[in-house]
Amino acid sequence: MDNGAGSYRRFLDGDESAFDEIMNELFSSLVFFIDRYVHDVCAAEDIAIDVFSDLVVHKHRYNFKVTLKTYLFMLGRSRALDYIRHRKIIGFEELSEAQKQPCDEETLEEIVLADERKRAVNAAIAKLPGDMRTVIHLVYFEELTYDEAAKVMKKNRKQVDNLLYRAKKELRIILGEDGELLL
Amino acid sequence: MRELNECKAEIFRRSENRINRRKKNISRALAFCVPLFLAVTAWSVTLLPTVMYDGINCPCDTDSGNESGLKEGEDGFRPGAAVSADMTDGSEPVSVIDEVSGTKPSESYTSSASDYIKEESSSPERPEIPQPYESSDKPDNTEPPTEDDPLNNFSFSLNWGGSGMNYYNSKTGMLVKKTDSATDPINSTNCRLTFEQTLKIYKLISALEVDSYPDSYNPYGDDPAEFPNYPQSEPIILILSVSCDDTDKTVTADNIFENCESADIKGQAFLGVCKAIEEILTGTEAWNALP
Numbered sequence A: 001m002d003n004g005a006g007s008y009r010r011f012l013d014g015d016e017s018a019f020d021e022i023m024n025e026l027f028s029s030l031v032f033f034i035d036r037y038v039h040d041v042c043a044a045e046d047i048a049i050d051v052f053s054d055l056v057v058h059k060h061r062y063n064f065k066v067t068l069k070t071y072l073f074m075l076g077r078s079r080a081l082d083y084i085r086h087r088k089i090i091g092f093e094e095l096s097e098a099q100k101q102p103c104d105e106e107t108l109e110e111i112v113l114a115d116e117r118k119r120a121v122n123a124a125i126a127k128l129p130g131d132m133r134t135v136i137h138l139v140y141f142e143e144l145t146y147d148e149a150a151k152v153m154k155k156n157r158k159q160v161d162n163l164l165y166r167a168k169k170e171l172r173i174i175l176g177e178d179g180e181l182l183l
Numbered sequence B: 001m002r003e004l005n006e007c008k009a010e011i012f013r014r015s016e017n018r019i020n021r022r023k024k025n026i027s028r029a030l031a032f033c034v035p036l037f038l039a040v041t042a043w044s045v046t047l048l049p050t051v052m053y054d055g056i057n058c059p060c061d062t063d064s065g066n067e068s069g070l071k072e073g074e075d076g077f078r079p080g081a082a083v084s085a086d087m088t089d090g091s092e093p094v095s096v097i098d099e100v101s102g103t104k105p106s107e108s109y110t111s112s113a114s115d116y117i118k119e120e121s122s123s124p125e126r127p128e129i130p131q132p133y134e135s136s137d138k139p140d141n142t143e144p145p146t147e148d149d150p151l152n153n154f155s156f157s158l159n160w161g162g163s164g165m166n167y168y169n170s171k172t173g174m175l176v177k178k179t180d181s182a183t184d185p186i187n188s189t190n191c192r193l194t195f196e197q198t199l200k201i202y203k204l205i206s207a208l209e210v211d212s213y214p215d216s217y218n219p220y221g222d223d224p225a226e227f228p229n230y231p232q233s234e235p236i237i238l239i240l241s242v243s244c245d246d247t248d249k250t251v252t253a254d255n256i257f258e259n260c261e262s263a264d265i266k267g268q269a270f271l272g273v274c275k276a277i278e279e280i281l282t283g284t285e286a287w288n289a290l291p
Helices: A005-012 A017-038 A041-057 A068-090 A095-112 A116-125 A130-141 A146-153 A157-175 A177-182 B004-056 B096-101 B110-122 B195-208 B265-282 B285-289
Strands: B154-161 B165-169 B174-179 B188-190 B236-244 B247-256
Touching (some): A005 A068, A017 A041, A017 A068, A017 A130, A017 B004, A041 A068, A068 A146, A116 A157, A130 A157, A146 A157, B154 B195, B165 B265, B188 B285, B236 B265, B247 B265
Antiparallel strands (some): B154 B165, B165 B174, B174 B188
16 A cells, blocks of 8 residues: 555546545545644644645655655644644634534544544543644554654654653553553 | 535645646746846846946046047047047046147147147038048057058157257157257267157147148248237247158248247147147157256
Protein backbone atom coordinates (compact mmCIF):
# COMPACT_ATOMS: atom_id res chain seq x y z
CA MET A 1 0.00 0.00 0.00
CA ASP A 2 1.54 3.32 -1.07
CA ASN A 3 -0.90 5.57 0.83
CA GLY A 4 -2.10 7.33 -2.32
CA ALA A 5 1.24 8.04 -4.03
CA GLY A 6 0.41 5.74 -6.96
CA SER A 7 -3.03 7.28 -7.31
CA TYR A 8 -1.55 10.74 -7.29
CA ARG A 9 0.92 9.72 -9.97
CA ARG A 10 -2.00 8.60 -12.11
CA PHE A 11 -3.80 11.88 -11.38
CA LEU A 12 -0.74 13.79 -12.59
CA ASP A 13 -0.84 11.71 -15.77
CA GLY A 14 -4.38 12.95 -16.35
CA ASP A 15 -6.52 10.27 -14.70
CA GLU A 16 -9.15 12.29 -12.81
CA SER A 17 -10.67 9.23 -11.16
CA ALA A 18 -7.38 8.73 -9.30
CA PHE A 19 -8.16 11.87 -7.32
CA ASP A 20 -11.42 10.26 -6.11
CA GLU A 21 -9.40 7.34 -4.81
CA ILE A 22 -7.14 9.68 -2.88
CA MET A 23 -10.14 11.52 -1.50
CA ASN A 24 -11.86 8.32 -0.40
CA GLU A 25 -8.71 7.01 1.18
CA LEU A 26 -7.35 10.10 2.94
CA PHE A 27 -9.85 12.94 3.20
CA SER A 28 -11.77 11.82 6.30
CA SER A 29 -8.58 10.81 8.09
CA LEU A 30 -7.10 14.19 7.38
CA VAL A 31 -10.18 16.03 8.65
CA PHE A 32 -10.14 13.89 11.80
CA PHE A 33 -6.43 14.59 12.31
CA ILE A 34 -6.85 18.34 11.83
CA ASP A 35 -9.81 18.31 14.16
CA ARG A 36 -7.49 17.17 16.91
CA TYR A 37 -5.78 20.53 16.63
CA VAL A 38 -8.62 22.90 15.88
CA HIS A 39 -11.46 21.16 17.74
CA ASP A 40 -13.85 22.33 15.08
CA VAL A 41 -14.99 19.83 12.47
CA CYS A 42 -16.14 22.46 9.98
CA ALA A 43 -12.86 24.33 10.24
CA ALA A 44 -10.97 21.04 9.98
CA GLU A 45 -12.92 20.18 6.86
CA ASP A 46 -12.21 23.58 5.42
CA ILE A 47 -8.53 23.20 6.12
CA ALA A 48 -8.52 19.71 4.61
CA ILE A 49 -10.14 21.07 1.44
CA ASP A 50 -7.39 23.69 1.25
CA VAL A 51 -4.76 21.00 1.69
CA PHE A 52 -6.23 18.93 -1.12
CA SER A 53 -6.52 21.98 -3.36
CA ASP A 54 -2.79 22.45 -2.79
CA LEU A 55 -2.32 19.08 -4.44
CA VAL A 56 -4.22 20.32 -7.49
CA VAL A 57 -2.70 23.80 -7.73
CA HIS A 58 0.92 22.92 -7.00
CA LYS A 59 1.07 19.62 -8.80
CA HIS A 60 4.81 19.14 -8.67
CA ARG A 61 5.45 20.28 -5.13
CA TYR A 62 5.03 16.75 -3.82
CA ASN A 63 8.26 14.89 -4.62
CA PHE A 64 7.23 11.28 -3.73
CA LYS A 65 10.03 10.97 -1.17
CA VAL A 66 7.47 10.43 1.59
CA THR A 67 4.07 8.82 1.32
CA LEU A 68 1.24 11.03 0.12
CA LYS A 69 -0.52 10.51 3.44
CA THR A 70 2.50 11.83 5.34
CA TYR A 71 2.75 14.77 2.99
CA LEU A 72 -0.93 15.64 3.40
CA PHE A 73 -0.75 15.31 7.17
CA MET A 74 2.31 17.57 7.23
CA LEU A 75 0.40 20.18 5.26
CA GLY A 76 -2.67 19.65 7.42
CA ARG A 77 -0.77 20.14 10.67
CA SER A 78 0.92 23.25 9.35
CA ARG A 79 -2.36 24.77 8.22
CA ALA A 80 -4.12 23.79 11.42
CA LEU A 81 -1.47 25.58 13.46
CA ASP A 82 -1.84 28.62 11.21
CA TYR A 83 -5.58 28.48 11.74
CA ILE A 84 -5.19 28.31 15.53
CA ARG A 85 -2.82 31.27 15.44
CA HIS A 86 -5.27 33.20 13.28
CA ARG A 87 -8.25 32.24 15.46
CA LYS A 88 -6.45 33.55 18.52
CA ILE A 89 -6.22 36.91 16.83
CA ILE A 90 -9.76 36.98 15.45
CA GLY A 91 -11.42 35.12 18.34
CA PHE A 92 -14.97 34.48 17.16
CA GLU A 93 -17.29 31.48 17.07
CA GLU A 94 -20.66 31.22 15.40
CA LEU A 95 -23.44 29.92 17.59
CA SER A 96 -24.98 27.73 14.92
CA GLU A 97 -21.66 25.97 14.23
CA ALA A 98 -20.99 25.54 17.94
CA GLN A 99 -24.32 23.78 18.29
CA LYS A 100 -23.67 21.62 15.26
CA GLN A 101 -20.16 20.56 16.29
CA PRO A 102 -20.85 17.57 18.64
CA CYS A 103 -23.15 16.01 16.11
CA ASP A 104 -20.59 16.39 13.32
CA GLU A 105 -17.83 15.01 15.47
CA GLU A 106 -19.81 11.93 16.23
CA THR A 107 -20.49 11.41 12.54
CA LEU A 108 -16.83 11.83 11.69
CA GLU A 109 -15.84 9.43 14.46
CA GLU A 110 -18.23 6.87 13.05
CA ILE A 111 -16.70 7.24 9.62
CA VAL A 112 -13.06 7.06 10.67
CA LEU A 113 -13.17 4.88 13.77
CA ALA A 114 -15.16 1.82 12.93
CA ASP A 115 -13.19 -0.15 15.48
CA GLU A 116 -14.69 -0.13 19.04
CA ARG A 117 -11.26 -0.34 20.61
CA LYS A 118 -10.11 2.72 18.78
CA ARG A 119 -13.21 4.61 19.84
CA ALA A 120 -12.52 3.95 23.48
CA VAL A 121 -8.95 5.06 23.15
CA ASN A 122 -10.06 8.13 21.19
CA ALA A 123 -12.23 9.24 24.08
CA ALA A 124 -9.24 8.95 26.43
CA ILE A 125 -6.93 10.72 23.99
CA ALA A 126 -8.99 13.90 24.26
CA LYS A 127 -7.69 14.24 27.80
CA LEU A 128 -4.02 14.10 26.77
CA PRO A 129 -1.78 17.15 26.18
CA GLY A 130 -1.32 18.37 22.55
CA ASP A 131 1.75 16.53 21.25
CA MET A 132 0.92 13.27 23.00
CA ARG A 133 -2.54 13.38 21.50
CA THR A 134 -1.12 13.88 18.03
CA VAL A 135 1.50 11.14 18.25
CA ILE A 136 -1.03 8.59 19.51
CA HIS A 137 -3.39 9.56 16.74
CA LEU A 138 -0.78 9.27 14.01
CA VAL A 139 0.72 5.99 15.19
CA TYR A 140 -2.37 4.14 16.40
CA PHE A 141 -5.18 5.63 14.35
CA GLU A 142 -3.51 6.52 11.08
CA GLU A 143 -1.02 3.65 11.40
CA LEU A 144 1.92 5.75 10.33
CA THR A 145 5.42 4.55 11.14
CA TYR A 146 7.48 6.36 13.76
CA ASP A 147 9.52 8.02 11.02
CA GLU A 148 6.43 9.22 9.20
CA ALA A 149 4.89 10.51 12.41
CA ALA A 150 8.16 12.28 13.18
CA LYS A 151 8.06 13.96 9.76
CA VAL A 152 4.47 15.11 10.23
CA MET A 153 5.21 16.49 13.68
CA LYS A 154 8.57 17.96 12.63
CA LYS A 155 10.37 16.01 15.34
CA ASN A 156 13.01 13.29 15.27
CA ARG A 157 12.33 9.63 15.76
CA LYS A 158 13.65 9.59 19.31
CA GLN A 159 11.36 12.43 20.36
CA VAL A 160 8.40 10.60 18.86
CA ASP A 161 9.43 7.45 20.69
CA ASN A 162 9.62 9.28 24.01
CA LEU A 163 6.34 11.10 23.40
CA LEU A 164 4.62 7.84 22.58
CA TYR A 165 6.00 6.17 25.70
CA ARG A 166 4.78 8.96 27.93
CA ALA A 167 1.44 9.18 26.10
CA LYS A 168 0.81 5.48 26.61
CA LYS A 169 1.71 5.85 30.28
CA GLU A 170 -0.82 8.67 30.63
CA LEU A 171 -3.47 6.71 28.75
CA ARG A 172 -3.01 3.74 31.06
CA ILE A 173 -3.73 6.01 33.97
CA ILE A 174 -6.76 7.49 32.23
CA LEU A 175 -8.20 4.21 31.01
CA GLY A 176 -7.43 2.32 34.22
CA GLU A 177 -7.43 -1.48 34.15
CA ASP A 178 -9.27 -1.54 30.80
CA GLY A 179 -6.50 0.46 29.31
CA GLU A 180 -4.00 -2.37 29.66
CA LEU A 181 -6.19 -4.51 27.48
CA LEU A 182 -6.88 -1.80 24.94
CA LEU A 183 -3.25 -0.76 24.52
CA MET B 1 -20.35 17.78 7.53
CA ARG B 2 -20.31 17.90 3.79
CA GLU B 3 -20.52 14.89 1.53
CA LEU B 4 -17.31 13.71 -0.08
CA ASN B 5 -18.54 14.78 -3.51
CA GLU B 6 -19.31 18.23 -2.22
CA CYS B 7 -15.85 18.43 -0.73
CA LYS B 8 -14.33 17.32 -4.01
CA ALA B 9 -16.29 19.98 -5.91
CA GLU B 10 -15.17 22.55 -3.36
CA ILE B 11 -11.55 21.44 -3.77
CA PHE B 12 -11.65 21.92 -7.54
CA ARG B 13 -13.52 25.22 -7.24
CA ARG B 14 -10.91 26.57 -4.84
CA SER B 15 -8.11 25.18 -6.96
CA GLU B 16 -9.46 26.94 -10.02
CA ASN B 17 -9.80 30.20 -8.10
CA ARG B 18 -6.26 29.92 -6.78
CA ILE B 19 -4.88 29.12 -10.23
CA ASN B 20 -6.72 32.12 -11.72
CA ARG B 21 -5.55 34.35 -8.90
CA ARG B 22 -2.00 33.17 -9.38
CA LYS B 23 -2.16 33.83 -13.14
CA LYS B 24 -3.59 37.26 -12.47
CA ASN B 25 -0.81 38.03 -10.01
CA ILE B 26 1.83 36.88 -12.47
CA SER B 27 0.37 39.00 -15.28
CA ARG B 28 0.07 41.95 -12.89
CA ALA B 29 3.69 41.57 -11.87
CA LEU B 30 4.71 41.31 -15.52
CA ALA B 31 2.63 44.37 -16.41
CA PHE B 32 4.58 46.29 -13.83
CA CYS B 33 8.04 44.76 -14.28
CA VAL B 34 8.28 44.67 -18.09
CA PRO B 35 7.61 48.41 -18.65
CA LEU B 36 9.86 49.19 -15.71
CA PHE B 37 12.62 47.06 -17.18
CA LEU B 38 12.14 48.64 -20.62
CA ALA B 39 12.15 52.13 -19.11
CA VAL B 40 15.33 51.43 -17.18
CA THR B 41 16.95 49.93 -20.26
CA ALA B 42 15.90 52.85 -22.43
CA TRP B 43 17.10 55.30 -19.81
CA SER B 44 20.45 53.62 -19.49
CA VAL B 45 20.88 53.37 -23.27
CA THR B 46 19.96 57.00 -23.97
CA LEU B 47 21.03 58.97 -20.95
CA LEU B 48 23.91 57.08 -19.43
CA PRO B 49 26.37 57.52 -22.35
CA THR B 50 25.56 61.26 -22.37
CA VAL B 51 26.16 61.53 -18.65
CA MET B 52 29.38 59.57 -18.90
CA TYR B 53 30.51 61.64 -21.89
CA ASP B 54 29.84 64.84 -19.96
CA GLY B 55 31.77 63.43 -17.06
CA ILE B 56 34.78 62.68 -19.23
CA ASN B 57 34.69 65.89 -21.26
CA CYS B 58 34.12 68.32 -18.45
CA PRO B 59 33.65 71.83 -19.85
CA CYS B 60 36.13 73.26 -17.38
CA ASP B 61 38.85 70.89 -18.57
CA THR B 62 40.41 72.68 -21.51
CA ASP B 63 42.96 69.94 -22.15
CA SER B 64 40.38 67.25 -22.81
CA GLY B 65 38.48 66.86 -26.04
CA ASN B 66 38.69 69.66 -28.54
CA GLU B 67 41.70 71.86 -27.96
CA SER B 68 39.88 75.07 -28.64
CA GLY B 69 36.82 73.97 -26.69
CA LEU B 70 34.67 74.05 -29.76
CA LYS B 71 31.51 72.03 -30.09
CA GLU B 72 31.57 68.74 -31.93
CA GLY B 73 31.18 69.16 -35.67
CA GLU B 74 31.97 72.85 -35.67
CA ASP B 75 34.75 74.18 -37.76
CA GLY B 76 37.63 74.98 -35.52
CA PHE B 77 39.42 77.17 -38.10
CA ARG B 78 36.80 79.68 -39.04
CA PRO B 79 37.13 83.02 -37.40
CA GLY B 80 33.40 83.08 -36.80
CA ALA B 81 33.44 79.69 -35.25
CA ALA B 82 36.51 80.35 -33.19
CA VAL B 83 34.57 81.05 -30.05
CA SER B 84 34.97 78.83 -27.07
CA ALA B 85 32.09 76.62 -26.04
CA ASP B 86 32.71 77.54 -22.40
CA MET B 87 29.79 79.89 -22.24
CA THR B 88 27.44 77.81 -20.13
CA ASP B 89 28.31 79.74 -16.99
CA GLY B 90 27.10 82.95 -18.52
CA SER B 91 30.56 84.39 -18.82
CA GLU B 92 31.84 86.23 -21.84
CA PRO B 93 32.72 84.02 -24.76
CA VAL B 94 36.45 83.52 -25.10
CA SER B 95 37.98 83.60 -28.53
CA VAL B 96 40.61 81.20 -29.74
CA ILE B 97 43.13 83.99 -29.89
CA ASP B 98 42.47 84.90 -26.28
CA GLU B 99 42.72 81.31 -25.24
CA VAL B 100 45.90 80.74 -27.17
CA SER B 101 47.65 83.92 -26.21
CA GLY B 102 46.28 84.03 -22.70
CA THR B 103 45.84 87.80 -22.88
CA LYS B 104 42.85 89.70 -21.66
CA PRO B 105 40.59 91.24 -24.29
CA SER B 106 41.40 94.72 -23.11
CA GLU B 107 45.13 94.29 -23.63
CA SER B 108 46.76 96.13 -26.49
CA TYR B 109 45.54 95.35 -29.97
CA THR B 110 44.53 91.78 -29.02
CA SER B 111 41.20 93.20 -27.98
CA SER B 112 40.73 94.32 -31.53
CA ALA B 113 41.23 90.79 -32.74
CA SER B 114 38.70 89.50 -30.24
CA ASP B 115 36.19 92.09 -31.30
CA TYR B 116 36.88 91.20 -34.89
CA ILE B 117 36.16 87.56 -34.21
CA LYS B 118 32.96 88.35 -32.32
CA GLU B 119 31.74 90.60 -35.09
CA GLU B 120 32.71 88.09 -37.72
CA SER B 121 30.76 85.33 -35.99
CA SER B 122 27.59 87.42 -36.13
CA SER B 123 28.22 88.72 -39.62
CA PRO B 124 26.12 87.00 -42.30
CA GLU B 125 28.75 87.66 -44.97
CA ARG B 126 31.55 85.84 -43.26
CA PRO B 127 34.25 84.88 -45.74
CA GLU B 128 34.81 81.20 -46.26
CA ILE B 129 38.34 80.16 -45.41
CA PRO B 130 39.91 77.10 -46.93
CA GLN B 131 39.98 74.29 -44.43
CA PRO B 132 43.39 72.88 -43.67
CA TYR B 133 41.73 69.79 -42.13
CA GLU B 134 38.50 67.98 -42.57
CA SER B 135 36.50 67.90 -39.39
CA SER B 136 37.08 64.17 -39.07
CA ASP B 137 40.87 64.38 -39.19
CA LYS B 138 41.63 67.33 -36.99
CA PRO B 139 45.08 67.09 -35.47
CA ASP B 140 45.28 65.39 -32.12
CA ASN B 141 47.16 67.75 -29.87
CA THR B 142 48.45 65.03 -27.67
CA GLU B 143 50.36 63.23 -30.40
CA PRO B 144 53.38 64.38 -32.36
CA PRO B 145 52.89 65.18 -36.03
CA THR B 146 53.08 62.34 -38.50
CA GLU B 147 54.55 62.40 -41.97
CA ASP B 148 51.20 63.28 -43.51
CA ASP B 149 50.55 66.04 -40.99
CA PRO B 150 50.11 69.47 -42.66
CA LEU B 151 52.18 70.97 -39.86
CA ASN B 152 55.20 69.36 -41.49
CA ASN B 153 54.77 71.68 -44.46
CA PHE B 154 53.93 74.69 -42.35
CA SER B 155 56.41 77.35 -41.31
CA PHE B 156 56.20 80.98 -40.43
CA SER B 157 58.35 83.90 -39.48
CA LEU B 158 57.49 87.03 -37.58
CA ASN B 159 59.37 90.30 -37.27
CA TRP B 160 58.16 92.68 -34.69
CA GLY B 161 59.59 95.71 -32.94
CA GLY B 162 60.58 99.32 -33.36
CA SER B 163 64.18 100.44 -33.37
CA GLY B 164 65.32 96.97 -32.43
CA MET B 165 63.78 94.11 -34.40
CA ASN B 166 62.67 90.86 -32.84
CA TYR B 167 62.54 87.93 -35.15
CA TYR B 168 61.55 84.31 -35.21
CA ASN B 169 61.65 81.79 -38.04
CA SER B 170 60.01 78.46 -37.31
CA LYS B 171 61.81 76.76 -40.21
CA THR B 172 65.30 77.54 -38.98
CA GLY B 173 64.31 77.95 -35.35
CA MET B 174 66.24 81.22 -35.12
CA LEU B 175 64.99 83.54 -32.42
CA VAL B 176 66.44 87.05 -32.30
CA LYS B 177 65.83 89.60 -29.59
CA LYS B 178 66.03 93.37 -30.12
CA THR B 179 68.80 93.71 -32.65
CA ASP B 180 69.18 96.21 -35.38
CA SER B 181 69.12 93.63 -38.06
CA ALA B 182 67.56 90.19 -38.43
CA THR B 183 70.80 88.89 -39.81
CA ASP B 184 72.79 90.04 -36.82
CA PRO B 185 73.54 86.92 -34.78
CA ILE B 186 73.93 88.86 -31.53
CA ASN B 187 71.27 88.03 -28.95
CA SER B 188 69.99 85.20 -31.01
CA THR B 189 69.37 81.59 -30.13
CA ASN B 190 67.86 78.49 -31.56
CA CYS B 191 64.30 77.91 -30.42
CA ARG B 192 62.11 75.01 -31.39
CA LEU B 193 58.47 75.45 -30.55
CA THR B 194 56.58 72.53 -29.12
CA PHE B 195 53.97 70.78 -31.16
CA GLU B 196 51.21 72.40 -29.14
CA GLN B 197 52.63 75.87 -29.65
CA THR B 198 53.09 75.30 -33.37
CA LEU B 199 49.55 73.99 -33.63
CA LYS B 200 48.15 77.03 -31.84
CA ILE B 201 49.98 79.35 -34.19
CA TYR B 202 48.87 77.28 -37.17
CA LYS B 203 45.25 77.59 -36.04
CA LEU B 204 45.58 81.32 -35.56
CA ILE B 205 47.10 81.86 -38.98
CA SER B 206 44.58 79.53 -40.62
CA ALA B 207 41.78 81.56 -39.10
CA LEU B 208 43.37 84.78 -40.28
CA GLU B 209 43.17 83.92 -44.00
CA VAL B 210 46.52 85.48 -44.80
CA ASP B 211 46.07 85.28 -48.57
CA SER B 212 43.38 87.92 -48.44
CA TYR B 213 45.83 90.53 -47.11
CA PRO B 214 47.97 92.66 -49.40
CA ASP B 215 51.73 92.35 -49.16
CA SER B 216 51.94 95.77 -47.64
CA TYR B 217 49.12 96.27 -45.24
CA ASN B 218 48.03 99.17 -43.09
CA PRO B 219 45.51 98.05 -40.47
CA TYR B 220 44.60 101.66 -39.70
CA GLY B 221 43.36 102.42 -43.19
CA ASP B 222 44.73 104.33 -46.13
CA ASP B 223 44.76 107.72 -44.45
CA PRO B 224 46.33 107.49 -41.01
CA ALA B 225 45.70 111.14 -40.34
CA GLU B 226 41.97 110.57 -40.33
CA PHE B 227 42.24 107.79 -37.73
CA PRO B 228 40.58 109.18 -34.58
CA ASN B 229 42.99 107.80 -31.92
CA TYR B 230 46.13 108.08 -33.93
CA PRO B 231 48.89 108.18 -31.35
CA GLN B 232 52.12 110.09 -31.51
CA SER B 233 54.32 107.27 -30.12
CA GLU B 234 57.14 105.30 -31.73
CA PRO B 235 55.80 103.07 -34.49
CA ILE B 236 56.65 99.39 -34.80
CA ILE B 237 56.80 97.08 -37.78
CA LEU B 238 55.10 93.71 -38.17
CA ILE B 239 56.21 91.31 -40.88
CA LEU B 240 54.37 88.01 -40.94
CA SER B 241 55.52 85.38 -43.40
CA VAL B 242 53.63 82.13 -43.77
CA SER B 243 54.64 79.12 -45.80
CA CYS B 244 52.19 76.28 -46.12
CA ASP B 245 52.59 73.55 -48.74
CA ASP B 246 53.65 75.41 -51.89
CA THR B 247 52.16 78.75 -50.89
CA ASP B 248 54.24 81.55 -49.44
CA LYS B 249 52.78 84.80 -48.24
CA THR B 250 54.36 87.77 -46.50
CA VAL B 251 52.35 90.63 -45.04
CA THR B 252 54.22 93.71 -43.95
CA ALA B 253 52.56 96.27 -41.73
CA ASP B 254 54.45 99.51 -40.99
CA ASN B 255 53.65 102.19 -38.51
CA ILE B 256 51.83 100.09 -35.99
CA PHE B 257 51.24 101.68 -32.60
CA GLU B 258 50.90 99.97 -29.28
CA ASN B 259 47.49 100.38 -27.65
CA CYS B 260 46.00 101.57 -30.88
CA GLU B 261 43.09 99.58 -32.21
CA SER B 262 42.16 99.19 -35.81
CA ALA B 263 38.72 100.21 -36.93
CA ASP B 264 38.78 97.55 -39.60
CA ILE B 265 37.76 93.98 -38.67
CA LYS B 266 40.54 92.46 -40.75
CA GLY B 267 43.01 94.84 -39.23
CA GLN B 268 41.92 93.85 -35.75
CA ALA B 269 42.35 90.19 -36.62
CA PHE B 270 45.81 90.72 -38.08
CA LEU B 271 47.04 92.69 -35.09
CA GLY B 272 45.48 90.16 -32.68
CA VAL B 273 47.14 87.19 -34.34
CA CYS B 274 50.53 88.90 -34.44
CA LYS B 275 50.18 89.82 -30.78
CA ALA B 276 49.21 86.25 -29.87
CA ILE B 277 52.20 84.79 -31.75
CA GLU B 278 54.47 87.36 -30.16
CA GLU B 279 53.29 86.34 -26.72
CA ILE B 280 53.86 82.67 -27.43
CA LEU B 281 57.40 83.45 -28.57
CA THR B 282 58.21 85.74 -25.68
CA GLY B 283 56.88 83.09 -23.31
CA THR B 284 59.43 80.50 -24.36
CA GLU B 285 62.43 79.60 -22.22
CA ALA B 286 64.79 80.44 -25.09
CA TRP B 287 63.47 83.99 -25.23
CA ASN B 288 63.76 84.45 -21.48
CA ALA B 289 67.31 83.09 -21.55
CA LEU B 290 68.38 85.81 -23.97
CA PRO B 291 69.78 88.98 -22.40
